[in-house]
Structures are given as C-alpha cells and as structure tokens.
Amino acid sequence: MNQSKRILNEWSIIEEGFDPNSNEASESLFSLGNGVMGQRANFEEDYTGKTFQGNYIAGVYYPDKTRVGWWKNGYPEYFAKVLNAPNWIGIKVTIDGVLLDLNTCKKISNFRRELNMKEGWLSREFEATLKNNCKIKVYAKRFLSLTHNEVGAIAYTVTPINKEMTIQYEPSLDAGIVNKDSNWDDQFWNILEINQNSEQSFIYTHTLKTNFHVCTYMESKLFIDYKPLNTVPKNSHTSTTACSIYKENIKENQHFTIHKFGGYTVDRYHNKTKLIDAAKETLQKSINIGYDELLVLQIKEWKNIWKSADITIQGDVKAQQGIRFNIFHLNQTYLGTDSRLNVGPKGFTGEKYGGSTYWDTEAYCIPFYMATKNQEVARNLLTYRYNQLDKAIENAEKLGFTNGAALYPMVTMNGEECHNEWEITFEEIHRNGAIAYAIFNYTRYTNDYSYIPEKGLEVLIGIARFWQQRVNFSKERGKYVMLGVTGPNEYENNVNNNWYTNYLAQWSINYALENIEKVKDTYTEDYLRILNKTKITEQELTDWKKVADNIYFPYSEKHQVYLQQDGFLDKELIKVKDLNQNERPINQHWSWDKILRSPFIKQADVLQGFYFFEDHFSSKELEKHFDFYEPITVHESSLSPCIHSIIASKLNRMDQAYQLYLRTSRLDLDDYNKEVHEGLHITSMAGTWTSIIKGFGGMRIKNNLLSFEPRIPKEWKGYSFKINFRNHIIHVNITSEKSTFTVDGDKDVTILLNGKKTIAKATLKIS
C-alpha cells in the first residue's frame, strides 16, 4: 500500500498502487486543464493525508502585497498570484456512516490512476476496506470539457463488494480556500451569495482588490446500475460551502453512480451580475448533453488537437510518453483562443511563481503553438503583448526611462511588473529582445506580414527606444556598453555586456529600423498612424543606428568565442564533470556568492543567441561555442537542456542530444529536480517539442523555404511529426532508412530529398 509504480505507456500516464508520500507529486502529474480552467488531480472524496489542493481559473489573479527583506526603489507593490479558486470537485462519500478517506481505510488495493492523454480524461479506481469492514470498489473518471469549456464532469461510482450498504454522496462546492503561497495571509475571495435550488448549487464570489467575479456551480445526477434515480437531495450550506446530500441503500455488486457537473462562469465572458444565470444555462446545456456524450465530444476534440500536434517515436516508449505528456499539458494550459490569456509557467498545476507570463512564452512557447495550431493562436500571443505595450512603457518610466521606451515585465498578469528581485526585475532585460524576436519569428513562419503594420511595429519601436536609452557610451572602449544586466544564465547577476543581451539589443534596433522603412514604403496609412502616435523622428532613428553600429561585444581571441560577459575569463573555468556529484544541483548546495563567481551556467545564454540566430553563425563557430559553454552548463533551469539538445543535434552529437532530450521531456515525469509536487514546468515543455522538431528534425525556414535535416538518435527506430505550416498540415516521417514528407490538403508543394540514407535532408517549397 505504501508503494506505487508508474507504468510506461505511449498514450497514458498510469500509476498503480497508492503511495501517500508521492500523492502530491501525482496530483501535479495527473492535472487537468482546458485552457480556461484547470485543477490538480485531487481526490473527489475527502482525504486527510498529504495533499496540495488546487483549482485555477485562467486570468483570475490576486495582487498580493509584496514581501521583501530589504526594499529597493523600483520594486512593484504587489506580486500577481495565480489564485486558488473555489473547489467544485468535492464529493464526500459515507459508507454505512463511515467517511471514505484513503488515509484512514483499513486496506486499499488495486489502486490505479490513469491520465489518458489521447482522450483528455483522468480516471482513478481502487478497492477499499473501511474501518467498519465495508469493502467497496470505486471508479472515478473526470474531465474538463474542451467543447463546453466552462464545465467539468465527474462520473463517480461506488460498488459494495461484501454486503449491502447505505451510501451517502455529498457533492459540494467550497469557496473557503486559501493560497499556500500567500504573503500576508490575506483573504483573497469574498463570497457574495450562496444559492441553492433542488439539484443545483451556486457560490457567487469576487476576488478582493482585482474584483474578478466568478460563480462556482454544480448539479448532480444519480444512477443505480446506470439507471437514473429521481431523488431530490437535501441541501445545506455554511458561510463558505454548499452541498447536496443523496443517500441510498445499495446492494452488493450494484453500481451507485453520481454524475457531477461543475465549473465556473467568469465575468470575462459574461455580465458580472448575471453569472448565476449563465451558470444555470451552462448546466442545462451540459445536463441535456449528458456525461457520456460530453465525453464523446471531449475525445473528438482531443483527436482534433493531436491531428496537427502529435509526434510518434518508434521503439522508445519512454521518449514517446515524454513528448506526448509535454504536448498534452501545453494544450491543457493554453489553447490560444483568447488574447487576454497566456501560458503560465506552472499552468493550472500549482501556485509557485505567480503571474502568467514570462519570456518563456516568446522564446519557447510561440514556436510550438505556431506550428501545431492555426496561426491565429500565435498572433493572439503576440497581441497579448501589444495590448500591454502601455504598461510596458509605464514599467520603463518607473525605472527612469522616457519617450515611450518600453520594458516588458519579467513576470506579469496584466502587463505590470510584479517580480521583486532587483537582479532579475531590473536587470534581466533580455526579455525585451525575446518579444521582438517573436514578432520576427511569427512573420518568418507564417508569412503574415500584416501583423507588423497593424500592431508589431509599435512594440518594436518601444523596445528599440529602451535599448538605445539603456546603453551608455564608454569613453574607455569607444563603444556603447550595457552595464548591470542579468542574462538568461541567472547564475551571474549584475554583469556588464552580457553578449546575448547586447546581441539582441543590436538586432532589435536593426529589425525595428528595417520595419519602419518597410511599413513606410508599403503601408502608408499605418505608417502615418504610428508616426503620429510614437512621434519617432529622423534624429531618433540616427541615434538608434549609432548604438546598433557601435555596441560592444566581449570576445576572446584566444578561445575564439564571444564571452558571456566582460569578466567571464577571470573565472576559474572548471568543468561540470569535475564537480563533486554530491554538490549537484549546485543551487541546493552552494551559497549564492559561490554560484555567482563560479563559471557554471544555469541555462543556455550565449548559446540561446546562437539558437535564435542560427543563420548568423557558421557551423564552425557554433561548434566552438558549444564546446566552450556546454561543459560548464549545469542545466539547473527547465529551459536549458532543450536548447543544448537542439544544438547537439545540429552538430550531429546524437548521444548527447538524446540524453538532453530525455532530460527535458521527462523532467517532471521522472522528477529530475525533486519539485514536481509543487506543479509542472509547463513552458519548458514547448522546448521539448522544439528539440524534436528543430533539433532532431532539423527544421528551418529561410528565404521562405522550409527545410528539414533530420537525424535519428540510435535508440529510436524512427519518428514522425506533424506541423501546420502556412495552413498545410505537413507529415514528416523519419526512419534511418528513409524520410518521407506528405502534405494534407493543398498539394501545391515541392518536396526535395537529398537521397542520403541515414541523414535525410529535404527541402519543402511552398509556392
């Protein structure tokens, strides 16, 4: 009973046996989401063992007053917390007067949970002997509907095994929830109304400070041996909860089932005074459709998702399960239909981090969504930042910048910065570059240039202005320098001339200049609007150009590499392989100052630049830099191994690429960092996807040509993937013998194969 094992499966995450000690980890791994709400895999029935209860509603957050040891000017006043939402899944189960609680049962056997990623549902089954010796079998299945995304459905069945029993179900709503990570033990929710009618309950609430209005609701239907019962429950409520009580005598081997429908109506989609009505409408629709048909719709919708997103790997179930787990959770977190939402680093699986938007979105997630969904989804992610441009300008103003310079926040919900470590908040400014890069990446991939005159150019101007103001001229060097920054490698803080940041700054300015010209030439109306709004002047553009042309890059002639920052070569360049393994991960063993003056790199930094701008450097240069930086990279960020895997593939170092792939794809499944109980690493999952498509697949777009240069890890017999490229679904099938490319729909496509056997190379030209 105290052991559990995970069964490898291509399409499901399966756990057999119940281990209370790993329960919180499983609650994370088996989480459900449908893009607008989500929840950890908590039990429906009461559980007094270790559990981390979590329900989350996309975009509903609380501005928790900042708590710091030592205040620094410029810190934001609050930290936007992902908000634990009222719980609608609860079903208290009483068997002959004894509460079902897996923590107090005499015996539990045949415990099994499954997260079916193909069809989008979670199930759990077990047999339990209660303290009163009642033996029962339980089967529970639930899902958050994709087709009706305000509702979730649970089918919960108890079957008496050793005798007839009186079984009581108390489906409930609970709005008395708190955040584990609250700074000041504030109350986050205020309850406005608890409303119950025969079979329905509603708790109408709003969040304090942010005033988001939410109605949490439920309705249940009961069945014995799958035949509906027409019982009317006894309702009751407290000041924070509401429940309905159903009680029946159930014979041995009879199935007593409750279908519980529940979820949230939110004022983002309804009039805030009409949320109970909206919930009633949603319930009526769901009940009319019924649990079984809702599930059929769910399966169909997931089939649709997989159609353009699935990756198959032959001969390596571990790798196969890993990549599907990543694709599945990314789709649970964000579906791209609402440009007010974004991809939180823990999705709907935990509280940690707060905020929903990091540079992860632009650097890691956009390529995934762009290639697996309609291009509107990536456009929505770009629009999210466009809509927050004013806030980014305000953020920059708080730090002393002027004239429309924009600094996008490190962490945000609504565009305002909400993180408070000076070395990150004020200095990890490369995030601004990733936002410009995403615009470039989008137009390159989709060929949809219209985004730039419509929205993108204003963002590019704000960002270019920031860089121009952020550098200063060093008389000593006769160059522009960028002092006091933190690069992607957060194991160095407040350094000067981080190469990656300087390179992005130069590129962003040039890209902005190039697009100002383009828009001026071809979108006159847009140009005049933007000119009027941003008041850019010729003199300003000249100033930008001066910076871009004269920015300083630290370079070592001796090593022939760009240096991560000015002082890098003063460090003692010991290698990761020479580290004492007992001191790994170093972030759990070394004091911060020791980490900072060590050469060890948390995540791709210079190499992140080489990844972004692969065309700017030769293979020889890439190899030099990889050989210099990889041996000192500890990959203690979830965002690191994927980039290194991609580069290793490109350099045909397949063993290394494969090992790094496993590390990224099974980071949470195998709990590399011993923290999965806190939630999953959602955004890095997109990096895993990229490490197959761009890494092993060798996908590139250049001069409007899509090309692949696939390689196969020796552990695999073959692999295939699908991508949506400019409204063509392209199937790429790679084996060591032969690689093939097929295209759904429009056939006006040229496929070129280079004919090599093990290293297939192909170019696919969209005419």
Next chain:
Amino acid sequence: MNQSKRILNEWSIIEEGFDPNSNEASESLFSLGNGVMGQRANFEEDYTGKTFQGNYIAGVYYPDKTRVGWWKNGYPEYFAKVLNAPNWIGIKVTIDGVLLDLNTCKKISNFRRELNMKEGWLSREFEATLKNNCKIKVYAKRFLSLTHNEVGAIAYTVTPINKEMTIQYEPSLDAGIVNKDSNWDDQFWNILEINQNSEQSFIYTHTLKTNFHVCTYMESKLFIDYKPLNTVPKNSHTSTTACSIYKENIKENQHFTIHKFGGYTVDRYHNKTKLIDAAKETLQKSINIGYDELLVLQIKEWKNIWKSADITIQGDVKAQQGIRFNIFHLNQTYLGTDSRLNVGPKGFTGEKYGGSTYWDTEAYCIPFYMATKNQEVARNLLTYRYNQLDKAIENAEKLGFTNGAALYPMVTMNGEECHNEWEITFEEIHRNGAIAYAIFNYTRYTNDYSYIPEKGLEVLIGIARFWQQRVNFSKERGKYVMLGVTGPNEYENNVNNNWYTNYLAQWSINYALENIEKVKDTYTEDYLRILNKTKITEQELTDWKKVADNIYFPYSEKHQVYLQQDGFLDKELIKVKDLNQNERPINQHWSWDKILRSPFIKQADVLQGFYFFEDHFSSKELEKHFDFYEPITVHESSLSPCIHSIIASKLNRMDQAYQLYLRTSRLDLDDYNKEVHEGLHITSMAGTWTSIIKGFGGMRIKNNLLSFEPRIPKEWKGYSFKINFRNHIIHVNITSEKSTFTVDGDKDVTILLNGKKTIAKATLKIS
C-alpha cells in the same frame, strides 16, 4: 502650540514649544543611555499622540525569523533584533479625575525640553490646561545613572496653578511591549512573575528563543513641597503591567513630586533566578543615596568623561553643539567596560538595523574610544571579535570556506551573521579587513603589542585564510582576482576587483605573515599554542604570500587613479553637481539598477583605503584620487562625509572640509536624511570626532611619534581637544595665531612646534 524651535547651545539640546509632528524626532534626539540600557525620550505620563516608544537593554536581543521575498542559499535563518524592553518610566497622572495627556489638553504653554550633555540628564517642563480647566505646571527630569548603571531616576513634579486639585500618580511597569519592526508579529517576551510589595514592583521576564532573563522594577517616593510623604500606595497589576497608585489633594502652588527609581537587573550580571533579589538590592542602594545625590554623582561622572573627551570650538555654536552631541551619544551607547557589548548603529535610540555590531565599530568607533578612554576599552572591543572567532569560522564554512578561514558577519549580536541581502551578506566582505586593521591600529596607538600574541594573531590568521581562499587565479590576467564583491560603496554590487577590498586583502595577509614571524621570534609559548590550534603550515604561508604578491589592482593610466572596480571606466562619469537637485538623495528617487550603473558613490570606497593607509600614498596621489572620486560621491551614507572631510583638510581645502564636517556632525540634529524619528546614527558620530582630530587636527602616529598638523576652518576662532595617548591626557589648543600642547600628569614629553603662524605643525614625542 504646533511649532517648536531648537535653541543653539554649547552644552545642551534645547527645544521650546511643543510640536506633535516632530515629537518622534525629538524622542530620538533627546534619548538617554548609560552603556547598559537606554531609552528614547518618551513622556512619563500617558500620551496618545504620535510616539515611538523604545527602551533597550544592551545585549538583549531576539532572533527574529528571517523574512525575504526570494530565498538564496546561505542566508541566515534569523535576524537579531534590538529588542524593545519593558517600559519602567511610565507615570500616569490624573488631575481631578482627568488624565494628563498632552494630546488632549486644552492648552499647552512654555513647553521646553533640555538634554543637558554636560551633566547627563533630560528635563521637560510645560504648563497645561486640562479639559476640566485645571491648570498645572509640570517639571520632569530624569537620568540613567552612570555610577549605578542598573538604575534610572525620575523626579516628576506637578504644581497646581489655578486651584487646589486631587492629583493621582500611577507609576507603572509595562512588559506588554512589541517591536515595530517584528517580521512575523512574534511575541518576544514571556512574563514569568509579577511581584509587588508595599512600594516596590517587579516584572520578571525572559525573552523567547534567546532566553535572556530580565527583571524590570520600580520604587517611588513622594514629596509635597519637597517634604517626604509616608503614604503606602494601592498596588494593582494586569497580566503584563504593574502599578502603584498615590493620590493626594494638592493646594495651589504646592509642589507635588514623585521620585521614581527603576531599571533592569539582567542575567548577564546576576544569577538568573535571583534577579528580583538583585533588583531589591539595587533599589535599596538607590533609595538610600536618594535622587538628589544620585544626580550629583551623575554630574561628576559625566565631568569625568568630558575630561578626556571634550572638544571645544570657539566662535561657532552650531559646530560646538554638533561635536558635543556626537561625543555625548557615543558615551551613552558604549562605555567599554564589558567586552560582550558593542556599539549598535542606532545605540539605544531606535530599532532599525538590528544587530549591535557592524564594521562601523572597527573602522569608525575604535579610534574614538581608544583616544578618549583608557586603552582597555579599545582592547575590549577587539576582544569582542576574538571571542566570536569561532562563529566567524562557522560563517565562512556556511559559504563553503574551509580550514579555519574566518568571515566576520556584516551584522551580528553573537557572532553569527544575521543580515540577508546576498550582495551585502555574502559579498561586502571588506568588513573582514577592517577587523584586521583595527588590531594594527590599536597596537600602533597604544604600543600594547601583547594583544597580538594573546588574541589578535588567531584572528589575523583566520582572516588571511579567508582572503587566500576567496580570490582565484585568472589565467587571463596572470593575477589573483577577487570576483563578486561589494565595496564600502554599496551603490555598486557584485563587482570584480574592488580596489579597496583587494588592497585590504593584500595588506591583511602581509600583516598576518609579519606578525606570525614576530610572535614566533619573541613569544614562543604563544606561538606554539597558536600553531597547535590553527595548524598553520609553511606551505600555507607560501600560498598566502603568493596571493598577496600577485593580487590584481585595477588602475587607469590615463586618470592615474586606482579604479573602484574593473568596469568603473565604462560608466558615464557625470558629476554630482550636474545632478538634478530634485533627484537627491538618489536612493529615494532612482530605481536600484539606475543607481548601480551610475558612477555615484554612496560613501568613501577607494578613499577609505587612502584614509586607512595614509602613509602608503603621496599627497600627489591622494589629491588625484580625491579629485577623481569626490565629485561623484553623493554621501548618502552617514559614514561618508567624515572621511572626505579628513582628506579635504589634509589637502588644505578648508571650505570643503568644513562643509563636510557640518554635514557629519549635525546629520541628526539637522535631520539631513529625514529619518531621525527612527533613531540616531550613533556609529557615524565617531567619524565626526575623527574629522576634528585627524582632519582639522591632522593627528598622526608614525614610528611611535604622535604628530599634529592642525588647520582651522575660517568660521572658527579656534578649537581645542583632549586625547588620551598612552596614558597621557594631551590638551591641544589651536587658534589661528598659536597652537599649544599641554600634557596632564607625567611631563616627560617633548613638544615640537614648527612655528608657522596659521598652520601650526607640531610633533609630540613620547620618550
């Protein structure tokens, strides 16, 4: 009534008129202390207006659990808070049934408070008309006895002015106190016993976690027109307070006086189970002596202090009051008789900062105590660090250092680090150098070498070991470098090769090596003991030497100055005078990143090194560095202007030296930083003293020669000071016409004057 003014006076701080808005500032300025306890100048009677209540007992602290926004490995688990102690000064006053409360009186007139620095007492007088139209005159005087340092005494007199009144005094003890700056709203004190007998009350308490035991006590004597009354009070208590009630009918113009004696007995000086007995004994002694005689003793004791510490300034009351205010508060804070105590940055005047010991002690305070008191006092301050060597070794171990390397804490009570900003705690390591320097400074001044074999050498070895391990060899430079440090200028963080730190490191190692040799040669027994304890080897000493001989110093050929750190010349070197005055102080107007990449210096950094090691550099070099760094120094630390004033004097820039002197000496009196309500800047007061003695006085010791090269600010007619040099009290009297030196006691002294008229130069040789 809402205005008050401070009257300039050579010996007193005087405030006339009552301004409730500046009350908290006055509570700081008029604070009392006697080295073992202290208190803000709170009112004895109840006051419902704005007040910051504070009583403090030296060395009694609470380890408040650390609170941070983002935890970094290596942070200490707690922050040692200066603990608000039970209040013994309270005397509730009721006049014909109405409470005396300056916040609710109908009228207040002739309000005056005086802090008499010559005699060491605080007085307050006023006339008040209460809501019941009773008009009274109040005169209160109190002091914390220097001769009987566990007791304080209050004489509080109410005189009815317009009629006979019933006056009730309720002297009280209050242990229900909290710290304003508590991190988690913890309770700090636990009450063990409240004990009252006819005229005495005792509250026996201990601090939670640290378990310091303290008995707070009181006894009162009543007088009408100075004739003793033999009344027995009515006693009462609550769970946290104790009081005695005295009630008398007092005729018009009669004086009704209460003498209240109170204070603390502490387990540092008594058996912790006998603290009430000890308090009884103390009370008996004090009552026997009586208030008036205790005050006579107090005046005598202060006279004694001033005898070797006073500085007179002719023709400039502002400057005169400033320096006496500084000398007075330094003596209130620390008297040097107990090597377990130290000089807290706010003394007994507020809570902010926590901890009692900073590098301020070694860098700023020791010269003051060394020259104004018996040399035992400075020795006690050194011994304090010696006693904490084991903790300093532990601190270093927590950061990964080995083999007895010692890192003294940035902030401490008991030797453990308790500050938690990584850029300070882990990186502002120059503090270690100041501790080595203090040992050198002490032996140079006192000629007492015995401290080194007895204690100092072990400290020097621990510190040298730290430096040797903290540097690393840069292949790039072929030199040892010190990465990731913060110098005294905290407006740069995590820089490489801070010149001051590197210089101190080199000097500390060489000084340790030199003294190992000396002790080896002349104190064989000590040497063997130390060798046995520290296990130093020849190889180790060679390694130290290699570091000291090959440490890197950033230097600019162009500017001919040592650079504050590696990247300093990449900054835009704008000057303080070109700053927008509305943006001063920059630490209240600029975001932290903007401060960090600006050239602006918070406090002397390279110049701190030039101050410490004045003999190592030529006047030409000093001038170059002062001209380079002074124009970019914003002096936003209380520790800054004094050092610059000293150097300006040395360069004969007397106007600048004088302006900087005023800024340091009247920092709190004129509230330059708008924060005096939080408490005073005690440690920087020692810097003020130094700016007269070493700055204007030009005092130096070299090759056992004491010399002066005095200069006079044009605002002064002359000035004089006294210092205790090797058990001679030397009087130095300087006017623009003539400087004289006289010596108390032993006359075997040679005085040399250079005969110049305005710039007297003299050397005083102790044979």
